[in-house]
Structures are given as C-alpha cells and as structure tokens.
Amino acid sequence: MNLTDYVINIKDFPIKGVDFKDITPLLNNNDALKCAIEKFVEIAKTIEFDAIIAPESRGFIFATTIAYLLNKRVILVRKKGKLPRKVYAFKASSEYDAPILEIHVDDIKKNDRLILIDDVFATGGTAKAIKLAVDHLGGELVGGICLIDLVFLHKNEDFFNKCHFKAIINIK
Template sequence: MNLKEHIRSIKDYPKKGILFRDITTLIKNEKAFSETIDQIIERSKKYKIDKIAAIESRGFVFASAVSYLLKKPFILLRKKNKLPADVHSVDFELEYGTATIEMHKDSVEKDENILIIDDLIATGGTAEAAAKLVEISGGKVCCFIFVINLFDLKGSDNLINNGYKVENLINFPGH
C-alpha cells in the first residue's frame, strides 16, 4: 500500500507559505492506519526498546497503538502546563515560533532505551527537545520513527548528524 496517497496536502495552513501534510485522511482509513502501525512496528524491531514516547498530539495516535501491540510502557511528551506531576521542561524553536515541551520526571529510568514516535518531522526542533527530555532523565533515545518526513527542511538529517537513528515512512517536500 502506498501510504503517501492517504495524506492530504493543504496550502497556506496554519499560515501563508506552509504546505500542511494532514494525517486525518490516513487515520480515517482503517487499512492505511493499520499498514502505518505495521510499518512502525516492523522498523522498530531493529532496536532494543524499553518504553515508547510520543510527541503531543498527533504522535499519540500512532504511538499508543504501537505501545499496546508491543506491550511497552507509553510516555507522554506534552506542551507546557499539561502534565500534573513534577516535570522536566525543554524550550525549543519551531518553524513559526517557540514552544516548551515537558515530560514527567518519573517517566524514564537511567539507561532505558526510548523509541520516540511522531507523525511528522520538519526542522527537527521538537524532536531534538524530546530527545533532551529523555536524556535529562538518564535515558537513551534508541530511535525516532516519523510517519512523514519533510525532507527538504532537513530535520531528519539534523537528528542523524547529531548521532540519532531515524526511520521515516513517507517522504514529502516541505514546500
């Protein structure tokens, strides 16, 4: 199945000049969604995984299903002030602003191998912040898996250049 055919492209969203890659058309199709989860699981088999983390909010859609099927604990990486217990926080740059991502301090134990899943990588700022959260807690990022890679924005390349393993299911230009 060609997953790329199930992604809708929307011009000038959320602002002029951005070509938004919409996963809602993929997840509403049960065959395409199942194939996506199967591909993530297949790619994850190369790595020793203790826990699975996902970046808010669309990463949760994929990672929760993968976590369930692999029987691995699931960690939420959320926007600032969304988690109720003590958190680690990392500030980062977005393509169109700045943000903060947080994780509960008790989510990751020392030397645990964490798979981070998200729906899309553009410049990689959010993914780098997610890795820092895992590393602050003493864990190791064994791999990132992204459903969509906007290859010309170089986020995957930046992660690889910083020593991370990266798997991408679908490649699109970002513009």
C-alpha cells in the same frame, strides 16, 4: 499500499508559508491506518528499546497503539501546563512556533532506551529538544520513527541519521 495517497497538503496552514500535512484521511481509512501501524511496528521491532516517547498530539495516536502491540511503556510529551505531576520543562522549535514542552520527571527511568514516535519530522527541532530532555533525565534516545519525514526541511542535517530515525513516507 501507497500511504502518500492518504496525506493531503494544506497550503498556508497554520500560518502563511507552511504546507501542513493532513493525515486525517489516513486515520479515517481502515486499510491505510492498519498499513501505517504495521510499518511502524516492523521498524520498531528492529530497535532494542524500553519505552516509546511521543509528543502531542498526533504522536500519541501511533505511539499508544505501537506500545500496546509491542508491550512497551509510553511517555507523553505535552505542552506546558497539561501534565499534573512534577515535570521537566524544555523549549522546542518547529517550522512555525517554539512551544514549551514537558515530561513527567519520573516517567523516564535511569538508562531507559527510548524511541521517539511522531506523525511528522519537519525541521528536527522537536526531536532534538526531546533528545536533550531524555539525556537530562537519564535516558537515551536510541531511535525514532515517523509517518512522514519532510526531508527538504532538514536535508543538510545529520541528526536524523546519527539518531537512527526512520520514516514511512519521505517527502523530498
């Protein structure tokens, strides 16, 4: 199944100059969603890890399902003010904004090996910020898996190779 067929490109959203990758058609198709989840799980099984870390909001969709299927924990990364307990706050950057993100400080255990699950890797700003936060909290980011990698936005960036990031769909 070609999952690219279930991703719609929306020009100038959420701001002019950004081509948004709409994955809702994939989520709305039983076979495409099942295929995507199976591919995530296949990749995740090749990595030794303790928990999944996922940024809101679309990362949550895939992370919780994968965690359930692989019997792993899920650590949520939320925008500022959304988590109720003590948090570690950090700044991320994307192709169109620079939000403050937060993680519950007690969700990451010392020496936890984590994989990052998200829908799209674009510039790498969010992934890099999450890696630094994980390091700060005593864990280790050992890999990442995304549905879509916008390779053209970070083509000269070796961060993704060094951290063993894999994508189901690569858009060059």
